[in-house]
Amino acid sequence: MSELTQELKEKIITQLNLEDVSVEDLQDDTPLFGEGLGLDSIDALELIVMLDKSYGIKLADPKEGRKIFETIQTMADYIEANRTK
């Protein structure tokens, strides 16, 4: 699991162009939106695309994203349970 959280941190930093953030800055329980990492709605769409492309997970209901994208840990948990690649 820690490999997956590490991979997610690297992917999020790269794909969302978080140039001022390093992997070390991101804790597994850092909130991704709001006062945590401060991601926005476009970032949320980018994360949905990332789930599809990298892990073969299609989110049928975007509202699901609220819980899935709460933290790196919640993302990793969801990916572990639902990944098809």
Add this chain to the structure above:
Amino acid sequence: MNNRTYIKSFCRITNEEFICDDVVIFERNDSETADEFLKRIYQNSEANYPKYHKMDLLCKAGFLAAEFISKNVNLYETETALVFSNRSSSLVSDEKHALSVHTDDPSASPAVFVYTLPNITLGEISIRHKLLSENIFFIFDKFTPEFLVPYVEQILSENQADKVLAGWAEVDSGNLDVLLYLIEKEGEKEHTIENLTNLYYRK
């Protein structure tokens, strides 16, 4: 009635230099890409605005020009209209988006797609400086002060805004050609076609 308007501050970005009010602030290194050149300017701007890194090249160039002009003339929460123009619209992002969806494994990136309009630049600047004023982005073959000067004058004479941030922001395949300037009703350097042409061509 005095309808004269004045250039209070300007910023010129070319492939070689970043100039504000006649002072060359940054010179581009031979090894730098356009994006790297702008990134160095951003890092020296004290903007501390992480969203900068997500912008496309056109937005970055417009954002930085406005950022440096705002160091000389306050833009924050003012009635500042935005009147921009360029030749290639958002072509760089349009091409990037088109390439990503016309492949064997098409996948549109929201972070790219969102920049496939030139007036997103105006939105980014408006968000940064909390501007709720009018804005428009024209497409011309070339920098056209003959159109822009009377257009800006009319906005100010009709009191539709207190200031106008106007000009040319062209980014084409990594080439930088930007001249943004702030116009007000008072000042010293008159807002004329000739003066703007001189600023553009660095005469």
